[in-house]
Amino acid sequence: MIKTIIFDFGNVFINLDINGALQHALNTFKIETLSDEMIAINSLYEQGLMSTDEFLGFYAENFPELSKEELIEVWNFMLKDFPEHRLAFLKELKATSKYKLILLSNTNALHIDWIIENIPFYESFKNSFDAFYLSHEIQLRKPNNDIFEFVLNENKIKANTCLFIDDNEDNIKTAEALGFKTWHINPDTEDVANLFNSKTHLFD
The missing domain is CATH 1.20.1160 (Paired amphipathic helix 2 (pah2 repeat))
Structure with a gap:
């Protein structure tokens, strides 16, 4: 579950x-x-x-x-837009209190500085999570095992009770090997806001 x-x-x-x-x-x-x-x-x-x-x-x-x-x-240059409907999805999910919500991102100080300057609702986004992990702050990086083990230990959770969503195949492979359920999202054809419409089987 x-x-x-x-x-x-x-x-x-x-x-x-x-x-x-x-x-x-x-x-x-x-x-x-x-x-x-x-x-x-x-x-x-x-x-x-x-x-x-x-x-x-x-x-x-x-x-x-x-x-x-x-x-x-x-x-x-790689940083583009943040569609606000995804923030709305996240906030609605947070409001249900059904799941612990964690962000786990490979990023860096320059990218976060750009996001803070250009995405006005970044703080609201960040505050929608129960835990918020950025690689440069915790000095760990996907797809290495240790970053996933860090998240499990920090939050006292088990991999088989977690759904991990990422667009990077290597990150997904590591997570699957550790026992996570995963969604290898295709950003060209899929949207995280449709999680409960298209991926309900992942919660069985």
Whole structure:
């Protein structure tokens, strides 16, 4: 029986353009692909193991022709709109008190700064959850096992009583291996607000 619903943030509530952002970065940096070092730096930043100044410093050193503002624009390019009907869905779900609601997101300080500045109802969104975990704040990152174990331990819950919703296949695979029920949401064709219309079987 599902007692807890754990939601990803990007491409579940806020829309992302991941492929477009990657292409924009490659075009701006005038490179063919991200280097292993860039991928590693991005991961460290998402885990809060590197400050924003250090992160931007790395890119400024490698791409000195770009200003700090241009580097931030490239990094935040993937962030798009947050449809308000998804907030309404979340608030209605919260009001029922039927489920413990948890957010579990891979993100970083620059993205959250952008969201706070551009999404006026961010605080209302955040306050709709019983627990709110951002990778850079807890220094853990999906799809690693330890972030899921952290959430289970912190909230004294069992995986088989949780539904985990995420758009990333690797994150879903880890969750399933640990015993979570999952919804691998397709942001192109599915909407989290339709959870109880299209995915009722997940609550059986």
